[in-house]
Amino acid sequence: MRKNWSLEAIKPISARIEKQLRQIVGEDNFSRQKEDRVCYAYDATRRYCVPEAVVFPENADQVGRILDLASKHGFPVTPRGAGSGMSGGAVAVAHGLIMAMSRFDRIVEIDADNFIGIVQPGVVTGTFQRAVQEHGLLYPPDPSSADFSTLGGNLAECAGGARAVKYGVTRDYVLGLEAVLPTGEIIRTGVQTAKGVVGYDLTRLLVGSEGTLGVITEVTLRLLPQPETVKTLSAVFGSMQQAAQCVVEILRQKIVPRAVEYMDKHAIACVESYLQEGAGKDAEAMLLIEADGTHPEAEEALRRIVGVLEENNAGHIEVARTEEAVQSLWKARKAISPALYTYGPDKINEDIVVPRSRLPEMVDFIGRLGEKTGLTMVSFGHAGDGNIHFNIMYDKASPEQSVAASQAVEEIFDYTLALGGTISGEHGVGIAKAPYMSREIRPETLALMKRIKSAFDPAGILNPGKMLL
Amino acid sequence: MRKNWSLEAIKPISARIEKQLRQIVGEDNFSRQKEDRVCYAYDATRRYCVPEAVVFPENADQVGRILDLASKHGFPVTPRGAGSGMSGGAVAVAHGLIMAMSRFDRIVEIDADNFIGIVQPGVVTGTFQRAVQEHGLLYPPDPSSADFSTLGGNLAECAGGARAVKYGVTRDYVLGLEAVLPTGEIIRTGVQTAKGVVGYDLTRLLVGSEGTLGVITEVTLRLLPQPETVKTLSAVFGSMQQAAQCVVEILRQKIVPRAVEYMDKHAIACVESYLQEGAGKDAEAMLLIEADGTHPEAEEALRRIVGVLEENNAGHIEVARTEEAVQSLWKARKAISPALYTYGPDKINEDIVVPRSRLPEMVDFIGRLGEKTGLTMVSFGHAGDGNIHFNIMYDKASPEQSVAASQAVEEIFDYTLALGGTISGEHGVGIAKAPYMSREIRPETLALMKRIKSAFDPAGILNPGKMLL
Numbered sequence: 001m002r003k004n005w006s007l008e009a010i011k012p013i014s015a016r017i018e019k020q021l022r023q024i025v026g027e028d029n030f031s032r033q034k035e036d037r038v039c040y041a042y043d044a045t046r047r048y049c050v051p052e053a054v055v056f057p058e059n060a061d062q063v064g065r066i067l068d069l070a071s072k073h074g075f076p077v078t079p080r081g082a083g084s085g086m087s088g089g090a091v092a093v094a095h096g097l098i099m100a101m102s103r104f105d106r107i108v109e110i111d112a113d114n115f116i117g118i119v120q121p122g123v124v125t126g127t128f129q130r131a132v133q134e135h136g137l138l139y140p141p142d143p144s145s146a147d148f149s150t151l152g153g154n155l156a157e158c159a160g161g162a163r164a165v166k167y168g169v170t171r172d173y174v175l176g177l178e179a180v181l182p183t184g185e186i187i188r189t190g191v192q193t194a195k196g197v198v199g200y201d202l203t204r205l206l207v208g209s210e211g212t213l214g215v216i217t218e219v220t221l222r223l224l225p226q227p228e229t230v231k232t233l234s235a236v237f238g239s240m241q242q243a244a245q246c247v248v249e250i251l252r253q254k255i256v257p258r259a260v261e262y263m264d265k266h267a268i269a270c271v272e273s274y275l276q277e278g279a280g281k282d283a284e285a286m287l288l289i290e291a292d293g294t295h296p297e298a299e300e301a302l303r304r305i306v307g308v309l310e311e312n313n314a315g316h317i318e319v320a321r322t323e324e325a326v327q328s329l330w331k332a333r334k335a336i337s338p339a340l341y342t343y344g345p346d347k348i349n350e351d352i353v354v355p356r357s358r359l360p361e362m363v364d365f366i367g368r369l370g371e372k373t374g375l376t377m378v379s380f381g382h383a384g385d386g387n388i389h390f391n392i393m394y395d396k397a398s399p400e401q402s403v404a405a406s407q408a409v410e411e412i413f414d415y416t417l418a419l420g421g422t423i424s425g426e427h428g429v430g431i432a433k434a435p436y437m438s439r440e441i442r443p444e445t446l447a448l449m450k451r452i453k454s455a456f457d458p459a460g461i462l463n464p465g466k467m468l469l
Numbered sequence: 470m471r472k473n474w475s476l477e478a479i480k481p482i483s484a485r486i487e488k489q490l491r492q493i494v495g496e497d498n499f500s501r502q503k504e505d506r507v508c509y510a511y512d513a514t515r516r517y518c519v520p521e522a523v524v525f526p527e528n529a530d531q532v533g534r535i536l537d538l539a540s541k542h543g544f545p546v547t548p549r550g551a552g553s554g555m556s557g558g559a560v561a562v563a564h565g566l567i568m569a570m571s572r573f574d575r576i577v578e579i580d581a582d583n584f585i586g587i588v589q590p591g592v593v594t595g596t597f598q599r600a601v602q603e604h605g606l607l608y609p610p611d612p613s614s615a616d617f618s619t620l621g622g623n624l625a626e627c628a629g630g631a632r633a634v635k636y637g638v639t640r641d642y643v644l645g646l647e648a649v650l651p652t653g654e655i656i657r658t659g660v661q662t663a664k665g666v667v668g669y670d671l672t673r674l675l676v677g678s679e680g681t682l683g684v685i686t687e688v689t690l691r692l693l694p695q696p697e698t699v700k701t702l703s704a705v706f707g708s709m710q711q712a713a714q715c716v717v718e719i720l721r722q723k724i725v726p727r728a729v730e731y732m733d734k735h736a737i738a739c740v741e742s743y744l745q746e747g748a749g750k751d752a753e754a755m756l757l758i759e760a761d762g763t764h765p766e767a768e769e770a771l772r773r774i775v776g777v778l779e780e781n782n783a784g785h786i787e788v789a790r791t792e793e794a795v796q797s798l799w800k801a802r803k804a805i806s807p808a809l810y811t812y813g814p815d816k817i818n819e820d821i822v823v824p825r826s827r828l829p830e831m832v833d834f835i836g837r838l839g840e841k842t843g844l845t846m847v848s849f850g851h852a853g854d855g856n857i858h859f860n861i862m863y864d865k866a867s868p869e870q871s872v873a874a875s876q877a878v879e880e881i882f883d884y885t886l887a888l889g890g891t892i893s894g895e896h897g898v899g900i901a902k903a904p905y906m907s908r909e910i911r912p913e914t915l916a917l918m919k920r921i922k923s924a925f926d927p928a929g930i931l932n933p934g935k936m937l938l
Contacts, residue, residue, distance in 0.1 A: 113721050113826035114855075136723055158666045169664055171673070172641060185913035193822040194854035195638055195894035197627045197677050198902070198909050199936065200918050204640070204673035208666050225723035252582050254605055254694035296765035353662040357582035385663035386583075425664035433667070440667050444654035449669045451924035455917070467668065 011074040013052045013097060021055055021097075024065045029056040029103070040098040043085045044145075044337075045349070045432055051078065051092040058103045060178060060186050060217040066099065067215065068184030071459040077182075078463050079211040081122065081153030084145045086349060087430030089157060089210045093465035101152050104217060110135050115223045116175065116192060121152025121216045125159075128221075137223040140167035143426070144334045152216050158208030160426030162259040162333075165384030166292075167224075169426065171207045178218035179206055182457035192220050205452075210428050211463040213456040227292035230258070231302040232326045235314040236283035240264050240367065240379075243285035244359040246312040247383040250289075251356060255304050260384030261288040261333050267380035270339040274332035283315065287383065288329050336380050337389070343376045344393035348405055349432075350412060354421035356386035365415050366390060373404040387425040413439055429467040437467070480543040482521045482566060490524055490566075493534045498525040498572070509567040512552045512559045513614075513806075514818070514901055520547065520561040527572045529647060529655050529686040535568065536684065537653030540928040546651075547932050548680040550591065550622030553614045555818060556899030558626060558679045562934035570621050573686060579604050584692045585644065585661060590621025590685045594628075597690075606692040609636035612895070613803045621685050627677030629895030631728040631802070634853030635761075636693075638895065640676045647687035648675055651926035661689050674921075679897050680932040682925040696761035699727070700771045701795045704783040705752035709733050709836065709848075712754035713828040715781040716852040719758075720825060724773050729853030730757040730802050736849040739808040743801035752784065756852065757798050805849050806858070812845045813862035817874055818901075819881060823890035825855035834884050835859060842873040856894040882908055898936040906936070 013021075022030045031037070032053045041050045052075075057063045070077045076096030083090050092098050104120035107128060111117070112135040119128055125146040129139050142161035143149060149159070155177075160169040176190030190196060190203035206214055237243040240262075247260055263286045268275070287309075291301035302319065309317050320326045340347055354362050363379070366388075370377040373392075381389035392408055394401040413423050413436055423440050424433055438446060450468050453460075482490075491499045500506070501522045510519045521544075526532045539546045545565030552559050561567050573589035576597060580586070581604040588597055594615040598608050611630035612618055618628070624646075629638040645659030659665060659672035675683055706712040709731075716729055732755045737744070756778075760770035771788065778786050789795045809816055823831050832848070835857075839846040850858040861877055863870040882892050882905055892909050893902055907915060919937050922929075 111824070111826075113717065114824040115720070116824075158670075160664050160666075164664060168641070171670065172637070181913070181917065185917075187914040187917060188911055189914065191822070191891045192889050193824055193856075193891055193894070195629050195633060195822050195851075195856050196891040197629075197895055197897050198891055198893050198906060199898065199914070200682070200921055201627075201640065201673045201677050202914065202917065204670045208670050213669075225725060248582065251584070256694060293762075294766050294769055296769070297763050300763055300765070353660070353664050355580070355583040355585075355662055357580075382664075387662075387664050420661050422660045422662055422665040422667055424667050425662070426666055428666050429668065437667060442657055444650070445656040445658065445668070445671065448650065448654075448656060448671065448925070452669055452921060455920035455924045 013075050017069065017073055017075065018053065020069055021053070021066065025055055025057055025062050029058065040080060040083070040100060043083045043088060043090045045086060045088045045091070047088045047091045047431060049092045049095065051098040052095050054098045054100055056100050056103050060180055063099070063180040063215050063217055064184040064186050067180055067182055067462070070097065070461040071183050074459060074461065076461050076464050079215045081150035081156070082124070082148050084149040085153060085157060085430065086351065086427035087157070087424070087432040089428055089430040089463070089466060090153070091431065093431060099215065101150070104152070107131055108218070110137070112137060117221045117223055119151055119219050119221060121150060121155065121219060123151050125149050125151055125154055132223055133226060136226050138226045139173065139221060139223055141170045141173060144337065151219060155207050155216055155219060156209065156211045157428040158426065160382065160385070160387065162261055162382055164382060165260055166256050166258040171204050173222045174203055174207050174219060175222050176220040177203055177206055177216055179214040179216045181214050182459065182462040190220065210430060210467050212453060212466055213462070228294045229298045230290055230292040231298045232290045232320040232329060233302065233305070233318060234320070234329055235287045235309045235317045237285040237314060240285045240363045241360055242313040243287055244363045244383065246287065246309060246314060247359060248357050249312050250305060250308050251384065253304065253308060255301055255308070257289050257291045257301065257305060257384060259288070259290040261381070262286065262383040263333065263336065263380040264378060266343065266376060266378040267336045270342050271332040271335045274328055274335055288333055340378055340391050340393065343378065344395055346394050346396045348392040348409055350390040350409065351424045351427040352388050352390060352412065352416040352421055353425035354386045354416055354419045356384065358419040359383060359386055361419060362388060362415070369408050369411060373408050375401065375404055375408065385425065386421070431466060434467055434469045482544050486538065486542055486544065487522065489538055490522070490535060494524055494526055494531050498527065509549060509552070509569060512554045512557060514555060514557045514560070516557050516560050516900060518561045518564065520567040521564050523567045523569055525569050525572050529649055532568070532649040532684050532686055533653040533655050536649055536651055536931070539566065539930040540652050543928060543930060545930050545933050548684045550619035550625070551593070551617050553618040554622060554626060554899065555820065555896035556626070556901040558897055558899040558932070558935060559622070560900065562900060568684065570619070573621070576600055577687070579606070581606060586690045586692055588620055588688050588690060590619060590624065590688060592620050594618050594620055594623055601692050602695060605695050607695045608642065608690060608692055610639045610642060613806065620688060624676050624685055624688060625678065625680045626897040627895065629851065629854070629856065631730055631851055633851060634729055635725050635727040640673050642691045643672055643676050643688060644691050645689040646672050646675055646685055648683035648685045650683050651928065651931040656683070659689065679899060679936050681922060681935055682931070697763045698767050699759055699761040700767045701759045701789040701798060702771065702774070702787060703789070703798055704756045704778045704786045706754040706783060709754045709832045710829055711782040712756055713832045713852065715756065715778060715783060716828060717826050718781050719774060719777050720853065722773065722777060724770055724777070726758050726760045726770065726774060726853060728757070728759040730850070731755065731852040732802065732805065732849040733847060735812065735845060735847040736805045739811050740801040740804045743797055743804055757802055809847055809860050809862065812847065813864055815863050815865045817861040817878055819859040819878065820893050820896040821857050821859060821881065821885040821890055822894035823855045823885055823888045825853065827888040827890070828852060828855055830888060831857060831884070838877050838880060842877050844870065844873055844877065854894065855890070900935060903936055903938045
């Protein structure tokens with residue numbers, strides 16, 4: 001198969017093309033200034049590639065004209081939301097043009113009668129969550145980055161988050177899209193209604209395609225009524241195994257909390273300043289659980305969860321009685337990822353998922369691997385989904401640590417797949433996991449994905465060097 | 470664009486190919502007998518095309534070898550579940566081979582700890598629903614055909630049903646697939662875990678692709694815990710407008726029943742033998758509403774729903790107090806579609822969806838159209854989703870009625886699209902709606918769908934003549 005989205009055919013942005021780009025978006029919306037290019041060079045993986053230029057289109061028509069130009073002249077375009085991605089999706093590895101979607105920042109409509117929201121991709125997820133809340137509605141996907149990541153980025157990566165146990169992930173809330181193909185045509189996919197089956201499901205094909213198949217310019221999202229109440233509790237454990245077993249037991253009893261988060265002792269230690277007295281300090285593991293619904297429903301769930309916790313070795317169980325207590329628990333949980341650098345200058349950040357009944361086995365495996373390699377391994381994440389954010393802390397300057405860390409990653413991936421899991425639950429493949437993709441996806445399936453990429457992007461100009469190498 | 474899945478390149482099944490097919494599946498699993506071919510010639514649309522032969526593969530490997538042969542020799546293959554589809558998806562319009570999936574009838578695993586089921590596509594949906602129920606689990610998609618349609622067919626069409634108001638449709642429950650490409654390769658898509666984002670979402674691309682992109686040979690389905698209780702009620706109204714307005718009001722108050730079904734007076738009349746005394750007879754319209762959850766939750770929902778009904782012109786409101794009463798309501802609802810032929814020898818059966826707040830307008834429009842054409846128009850369906858099963862009864866033998874009926878369809882489609890709706894919510898495009906597809910889908914989007922079809926099926930042998938003409 002022709003590797004037509006490889007970096008080989010990539011061409012630089014000439015002065016002539018620059019002039020055309022400036023004409024399309026206006027002088028204020030194009031920059032070749034070094035300070036702008038540097039600002040758009042990174043993402044949350046700390047990978048760094050300075051683009052040749054940055055463009056800020058204002059509407060789908062401009063996006064289409066830019067991509068048409070890119071397809072005709074062979075220069076790469078990397079669409080970008082807030083740059084908070086965890087797999088390098090927004091990093092311009094082939095240089096070329098960064099297409100910053102920050103001008104697409106409008107909530108077009110919140111239709112409370114039909115439980116839908118129409119929104120542009122540059123809207124910050126948290127802003128949208130709060131806007132729909134004012135209509136008594138809930139947008140359930142809640143990645144830890146919600147306060148700064150954008151909906152466009154969330155869609156591109158199919159972000160998950162803590163509430164997926166009960167509510168699913170981003171793809172489950174996307175009804176329809178307006179998107180621009182790499183060849184410049186504006187398409188509309190999906191529907192604005194509760195059901196719709198006309199034609200292939202391009203909506204879900206674009207969601208999670210990591211900005212390699214099209215640039216999303218408008219999104220129709222499904223919303224739910226806001227639950228009447230949410231109950232939040234934390235519990236500590238004498239070992240990670242006990243915490244993992246407890247998660248299995250809660251769901252085995254057919255209780256579906258909206259969130260079941262966990263942190264191991266290393267994760268707890270680096271965010272303990274956020275935790276209230278007695279809420280987790282010095283514990284080996286901690287669970288953070290939320291149940292929602294009507295008042296009687298949430299109360300009943302809480303009662304049953306506490307029962308399971310008590311019967312399954314939980315230590316201190318604390319129901320958060322004030323909004324402040326709830327917020328401090330979530331602040332702690334969401335602060336883990338950036339706080340990890342206290343353990344070492346470099347980290348390898350993974351996002352594996354196993355069937356949740358296999359969590360105890362995975363926790364054992366991680367423990368043994370830590371002992372074997374001598375590296376600090378921090379794990380936390382969405383236990384209710386079996387989704388483990390597993391971090392290996394090391395120092396790149398040490399060749400021994402680098403080798404040990406990368407071997408550990410391979411062992412973790414192999415074990416994850418052996419347990420029936422996947423190597424990425426919500427962060428995506430990007431550049432971080434592209435080398436490992438063939439461990440999970442069969443050659444026939446990969447070949448098909450490449451044919452699909454070609455059907456969208458024959459010139460290979462959209463976000464090259466990602467996912468399908 | 471080359472129309473490579475058109476009927477032009479189609480070749481017959483030669484004696485030599487027949488011999489190879491018999492070798493692949495064994496003598497018992499291949500038939501050219503007229504009685505077999507006739508049995509596999511129709512679906513629920515009453516369209517009729519006799520295939521050249523019928524094959525009954527027993528595993529994915531056999532499916533792969535058959536499709537490889539078909540791609541090489543250019544004969545068409547139409548995969549088929551129970552033949553209960555409403556848009557002609559399983560009808561062999563290009564003749565060739567019917568691939569009956571009836572040997573794929575095994576529930577491979579129900580994993581109650583991880584809320585998943587692994588199942589072959591030939592399993593009848595209702596059989597699977599009952600099997601998971603024994604584990605305290607729920608498979609929510611519930612097309613009216615569940616007692617005879619198969620999961621493979623449900624996936625191919627992305628079936629919906631009554632419970633979609635709360636639980637969504639088939640695509641929301643498919644985690645992963647094993648499927649065979651038209652070129653014969655066996656692929657695996659998706660995951661068996663709660664989250665997963667590695668590579669393009671081929672799972673949802675195959676779901677709803679109407680058997681044109683691949684043959685599904687194994688399915689991993691997401692399950693939910695069974696709700697503790699279900700409350701069912703019916704209410705009658707003096708007009709369809711009042712019933713429609715009441716549906717809008719229930720959801721506007723953020724109540725999410727699991728089902729909100731409606732029937733107009735014609736629909737009621739043709740199934741009234743199923744209805745208990747006073748439960749709907751002689752009414753202009755009827756709603757059938759279900760709420761589920763924990764006992765207090767369902768009770769509370771019921772109380773609130775009754776409140777809205779009482780404030781919104783409902784006549785007789787009847788809560789079904791016995792399982793028998795519940796069953797008789799659902800039997801009536803599910804019997805409508807086949808019972809409609811009492812109104813005329815022919816029907817045009819539509820499956821439109823509008824944003825549910827536009828239901829009252831659509832109901833008005835249908836009323837006016839009935840008056841204008843003089844034809845009996847029956848409507849019923851999933852009001853909570855805005856999903857209207859709209860039937861025009863007529864006599865094909867009458868040229869006047871035929872013209873009036875087909876003009877009415879076009880008017881309905883245009884009005885549906887003007888209201889922000891879709892021309893198919895759950896029945897699919899198949900042959901029935903293929904001529905209308907370009908009214909809803911833009912040329913650029915259609916062209917992309919055709920390129921995707923080519924990426925899967927370069928020889929155009931899989932279910933040709935459907936959806937993308």
